[in-house]
Amino acid sequence: MIPLRDNIPARTTPFVNYWLMAICGLIFLLQSADTDGRLTLQFGMIPLRISEPDKPVIIESHEKLQTPFGWQEVVAHTEVPASPIPVWLTPFTCIFLHGSLMHLLGNMWFLYIFGDNVEDRLGHSGYLLFYVGCGLAASLAHYFFESHSPLPTIGASGAIAGVMGAYLFLYPHANVVALVPIIFLLQMMVIPAPIFLGLWFLMQLLQGSFSIGATEATGVAWWAHIGGFAAGFLIAWLLGKSGRTQPRVVVVRPGTDRRFDQIRFPWD
Numbered sequence: 001m002i003p004l005r006d007n008i009p010a011r012t013t014p015f016v017n018y019w020l021m022a023i024c025g026l027i028f029l030l031q032s033a034d035t036d037g038r039l040t041l042q043f044g045m046i047p048l049r050i051s052e053p054d055k056p057v058i059i060e061s062h063e064k065l066q067t068p069f070g071w072q073e074v075v076a077h078t079e080v081p082a083s084p085i086p087v088w089l090t091p092f093t094c095i096f097l098h099g100s101l102m103h104l105l106g107n108m109w110f111l112y113i114f115g116d117n118v119e120d121r122l123g124h125s126g127y128l129l130f131y132v133g134c135g136l137a138a139s140l141a142h143y144f145f146e147s148h149s150p151l152p153t154i155g156a157s158g159a160i161a162g163v164m165g166a167y168l169f170l171y172p173h174a175n176v177v178a179l180v181p182i183i184f185l186l187q188m189m190v191i192p193a194p195i196f197l198g199l200w201f202l203m204q205l206l207q208g209s210f211s212i213g214a215t216e217a218t219g220v221a222w223w224a225h226i227g228g229f230a231a232g233f234l235i236a237w238l239l240g241k242s243g244r245t246q247p248r249v250v251v252v253r254p255g256t257d258r259r260f261d262q263i264r265f266p267w268d
Contacts, residue, residue, distance in 0.1 A: 001178045001179065001180050001181075001191070001196060001199070001200070002178055002179040002186075003109075003110065003113045003114075003176050003177070003178045003196065004113075004176075004177045004178060004179065004188070005113065005176075005177050006113060006114070006117065006171075006174050006175065006176050006177070006193065007174060007175045007176075007177075008117050008171055008174050008249050009249060010116040010117055010119070010120040010249075011120055011246075011249065012119070012120055012124075014115060014116035014119040014120070014127075015124055016119055016124045016125075016127050016128045016131075017111065017112070017115040017116050017119050017127070020111065020115070020128075020131060020156075021108050021111060021112065023096060024096055024098065024104060024107070024108060024156055025104065025108070027096050027097060027098075028097075028098050028101070028104050031097065031098070038081060039097065040097055040099070040152050040154055041080050041081055041152055042081055042082075042083045042084060042085075043083065043085070043090060043093040043094065043097060044090065044093075044094045044097055044152030044153055044154040045090040045091045045093075045094040045139050045142075045143070045152065045153045045154075046080060046087075046090070046149070046150060046151065046152050046153070047142070047143045047146050047147045047148065047149045047150075047153070048147075048148050048149060048150045049080070049083070049087050049090070050087050050088065050090070050091075050143065050147075051147045051148060053087055056079055056080075057079070057080040057150045058078065058079055058080070058150060059078045059080060059150050059151065060150075080150070080152075091135075091136055091139030091140060091143070092132065092135065092136060092139070094139060094152070094153055094154045094155070095132075095135035095136075095138070095139065095155070095156050095158065095159050096156065097154035097155065098154060098155055098156070099154055099155065103155060107155065107156045107157050107160055108156075110157075110160050110163075110164070111156070111160050111163060113176075114160075114163050114164050114167045115127075115131075115160075115163050117167060117170070117171060117174075117249070118130070118163050118166045118167055118170060118236075120246060120249070121166075121170050121236075121245045121246045121248070122166075122236075122239065122245060122246075123246065126239075126244075130162070130166065130232070130235060131159050131162070131163065132159070133162075133231065133235065134158065134159045134161070134162020134163065134165075134166075134228045134231050134232045134235070135156070135158055135159030135162070135228065137158075137162065137227050137228055137230075137231035138157075138158020138159060138161060138162065138221075138224040138225070138227045138228030138231070139153065139158060139224065140227065141158070141223045141224055141226060141227020141228070142158070142221045142223050142224040142227070144223070144227075145208075145223045146221075146223075153221050153224065155221070155224075157221075157224065157225055157228075158221070158224035158225060158227065158228035159228055160228070161204075161224075161225045161226075161227075161228035161229040161232065162228040162229060162231050162232030162235070163232060164197055164200065164201075164229060164232065165197075165201075165228070165229040165230060165231065165232030165233035165234075165236065166232040166233060166235065166236035167193065167197065168193065168194060168197045168198075168233055169233050169236040169237050169240060169267055170236055170240065170245065170248065171193055171248070171249075172193070172194055172265045172267070172268050173192075173193075173263075173268075174192075174193040175190050175191065175192055175193060176190070176191050176192075176193050176196045177189070177190055177191075178191050178196060194265065201226070201229050204222050204225040204226050204229070205226055207220070207222045208222030208223045208225070208226050237267055240267075
């Protein structure tokens with residue numbers, strides 16, 4: 001499902017959200033100019049480099065080459081360059097790196113849809129701390145399940161998953177307009193936010209359960225998504241219960257079925 005917009009207006013300009021998107025975009029431009037990928041290898045989080053800091057990290061790559069005797073598989077071993085920063089900082093720096101333009105655009109679009117409303121409830125400085133905290137929680141969740149992986153972990157998706165988790169707590173009665181694939185067609189549908197976010201989280205949980213120990217094959221840090229989402233929901237719950245969030249924006253939708261609005265959620 002591809003979210004297009006939600007129905008909750010923000011009362012304040014989400015300056016922090018815009019700055020986070022701009023920073024990720026600028027860093028991606030630097031990555032694009034870095035043809036040998038040193039930025040990713042130096043500032044991405046490599047779990048093995050944290051687990052065994054004194055051991056050189058070797059990445060094994062496989063490539064098929066055509067020779068006069070047919071196709072042959074060539075195995076190459078590349079030593080990861082040392083990071084110019086302490087390795088314990090890479091769980092933070094990795095959340096601002098992306099692997100491709102589509103990776104960047106997909107993450108920034110989800111951040112654009114859900115981040116402004118969360119920033120509206122947490123305040124600018126609170127939202128910045130929240131975003132960084134969720135990103136670190138996502139990195140640690142991935143590290144817990146893949147502590148011996150030599151592959152660099154990059155991407156803001158774990159932090160953005162935290163934003164989505166907070167949105168679920170803060171706006172349980174919101175609606176999301178999304179493109180939903182039905183057979184071979186994309187259908188625009190209005191989906192209650194808990195259903196949209198719940199299905200998204202369930203998909204991450206299923207994929208994460210099936211891919212434990214196989215992240216190198218899938219290329220996706222599912223447990224970073226799961227950890228970030230859970231951390232975001234928990235932080236929002238703690239802040240909400242302690243009265244440290246701004247009042248909720250209430251939207252009346254005339255002419256629509258309001259039965260969903262009357263559902264009481266355990267955290268509502």
